[in-house]
Amino acid sequence: MTESRRPARGKRDQSRGGDKPGAKGGPNTRPRQAARPNPSASGVDQPRVAARDVLRAVRERDAYANLVLPGLLRDRKMDGRDAALATELAYGACRAQGLLDAVIASGAGRPIDEIDGPLLDVLRLGAYQLLRTRVAPHAAVATSVDLVRSEFGSGKAGFVNAVLRRVAEKSEGQWVAELAPDATTDPVGHLAFEHAHPVWIAQAFADALGPDAGELERVLAADDARPAVHLVARPGEISAEELALVTGGEIGPYSPYAVHLDGGDPGQLDAVREGLAGVQDEGSQLVARALALAPLIGADGGRWLDLCAGPGGKAALLGALADIDGARLDAVEPAEHRADLVRKTARGLPVDVHVADGRDPGLAPGFDRVLVDAPCTGLGALRRRPEARWRRRPTDVAALVKLQRELLASAISLVRPGGVVLYSTCSPHLSETVAVVSDAVRRHGVVPLDTRDLVPGVPELGDGPGVQLWPHRHGTDAMFMAALRKPE
Numbered sequence: 001m002t003e004s005r006r007p008a009r010g011k012r013d014q015s016r017g018g019d020k021p022g023a024k025g026g027p028n029t030r031p032r033q034a035a036r037p038n039p040s041a042s043g044v045d046q047p048r049v050a051a052r053d054v055l056r057a058v059r060e061r062d063a064y065a066n067l068v069l070p071g072l073l074r075d076r077k078m079d080g081r082d083a084a085l086a087t088e089l090a091y092g093a094c095r096a097q098g099l100l101d102a103v104i105a106s107g108a109g110r111p112i113d114e115i116d117g118p119l120l121d122v123l124r125l126g127a128y129q130l131l132r133t134r135v136a137p138h139a140a141v142a143t144s145v146d147l148v149r150s151e152f153g154s155g156k157a158g159f160v161n162a163v164l165r166r167v168a169e170k171s172e173g174q175w176v177a178e179l180a181p182d183a184t185t186d187p188v189g190h191l192a193f194e195h196a197h198p199v200w201i202a203q204a205f206a207d208a209l210g211p212d213a214g215e216l217e218r219v220l221a222a223d224d225a226r227p228a229v230h231l232v233a234r235p236g237e238i239s240a241e242e243l244a245l246v247t248g249g250e251i252g253p254y255s256p257y258a259v260h261l262d263g264g265d266p267g268q269l270d271a272v273r274e275g276l277a278g279v280q281d282e283g284s285q286l287v288a289r290a291l292a293l294a295p296l297i298g299a300d301g302g303r304w305l306d307l308c309a310g311p312g313g314k315a316a317l318l319g320a321l322a323d324i325d326g327a328r329l330d331a332v333e334p335a336e337h338r339a340d341l342v343r344k345t346a347r348g349l350p351v352d353v354h355v356a357d358g359r360d361p362g363l364a365p366g367f368d369r370v371l372v373d374a375p376c377t378g379l380g381a382l383r384r385r386p387e388a389r390w391r392r393r394p395t396d397v398a399a400l401v402k403l404q405r406e407l408l409a410s411a412i413s414l415v416r417p418g419g420v421v422l423y424s425t426c427s428p429h430l431s432e433t434v435a436v437v438s439d440a441v442r443r444h445g446v447v448p449l450d451t452r453d454l455v456p457g458v459p460e461l462g463d464g465p466g467v468q469l470w471p472h473r474h475g476t477d478a479m480f481m482a483a484l485r486k487p488e
């Protein structure tokens with residue numbers, strides 16, 4: 001227990017009764033950066049150097065842009081406008097990669113795999129500025145040429161100059177009209193190209209939207225916009241109202257713990273540093289809360305389980321709710337370093353962390369509530385992982401589905417009769433969502449609950465019984481959840 005910051009035991013969490021703060025608008029729109037070059041002594045613009053280095057790390061080392069960039073900004077002591085510009089350029093160019101590459105290939109008159117990697121990084125950066133920002137075209141081209149000249153000399157700089165000048169001859173809309181598949185014969189392919197998504201991902205979204213597939217353009221656009229930072233106010237520590245006050249953020253529309261910030265580095269906030277709040281998408285908060293709200297048959301014996309806990313966002317929220325309810329949470333995670341993150345995030349809460357495989361964690365059955373927040377493709381959180389859409393492959397799905405089924409079967413074996421399993425993914429791909437759940441219902445005889453009842457106040461949830469959240473409808477990641485009861 002963290003003696004200094006724990007609330008009185010048994011204090012009820014008023015927010016679980018479904019009372020909700022006022023609604024707020026949808027996801028952010030893409031910001032426009034007015035960018036003045038900020039040259040270093042060598043004459044190369046520092047935010048662009050930083051963005052180029054992120055793209056290079058992503059390409060060469062399979063790095064995650066959102067893990068590389070913050071450290072790089074800290075090491076180079078970049079903040080304010082420079083940090084904002086580096087972030088916008090690095091993340092924007094990662095997200096738009098497929099569209100940029102098609103335009104660059106056309107401008108260069110050769111396939112992009114025939115362009116040297118380091119030059120391609122700079123071309124992507126330059127093309128992104130030309131097509132998707134308000135950076136003046138001459139600044140976008142000149143700073144890109146400087147980047148290449150300082151490293152590789154005039155010959156290669158000339159190539160980059162020539163390609164970017166060709167890219168600059170047309171607007172993004174004109175390039176889309178020229179290069180995208182025909183909108184009438186291939187509407188999904190056209191929208192995928194226009195909004196810089198691989199076709200298989202756009203198709204997966206369209207399949208999940210089903211009869212609402214007319215919303216595909218909106219979901220792709222929302223996925224391409226810079227997401228707000230979502231904070232979770234830890235129940236029993238600080239209220240969302242207090243957190244909004246001390247951070248200058250806005251209260252989230254659906255989770256009673258959510259506060260939204262426009263941007264900035266949340267790691268620098270006192271409330272986050274002191275463990276009163278964490279960074280967590282509002283959709284993930286709703287998942288953890290749904291498990292705590294699920295109606296059981298019989299009394300809650302206070303044994304809760306998070307079967308896929310790392311890095312611990314939901315375990316920390318569940319742990320806080322368990323503390324208030326006098327329950328205890330077992331948190332299972334096979335990756336040692338991720339289990340460490342769970343320990344750190346849930347410090348002081350009634351959470352026992354086990355380094356184990358969720359398919360056979362060695363825990364005694366009889367849990368009242370079990371969360372299976374399964375490993376998945378992450379297609380629902382692409383806006384927060386800039387390069388992920390271009391790294392995932394359709395062939396990843398089958399192996400994940402197998403693991404998801406096995407983890408759900410394990411959860412069902414561990415929950416007591418009358419208890420509830422909540423299956424969730426940060427992916428709307430039907431193979432990972434309703435197909436896994438239907439399979440469990442068929443094989444294990446669990447009973448689907450109307451999960452919409454567990455996210456009170458959230459609109460546009462379709463016909464149930466599962467819940468699919470969407471960035472364009474709810475401003476959250478595209479989280480899926482389905483509550484299943486084990487019959488008595």
Ligand SMILES: C[S@@+](CC[C@H](N)C(=O)[O-])C[C@H]1O[C@@H](n2cnc3c(N)ncnc32)[C@H](O)[C@@H]1O
Pocket residue numbers: 284307308309310311312313314315332333334335338356357358359373374375376407426
């Ligand atoms: C979607 S993440 C969970 C996110 C977490 N619930 C949170 O809110 O922070 C899935 C987790 O499952 C873990 N995992 C992978 N294989 C697993 C297995 N066989 N058993 C249990 N967990 C597994 C991954 O290491 C990853 O940490």
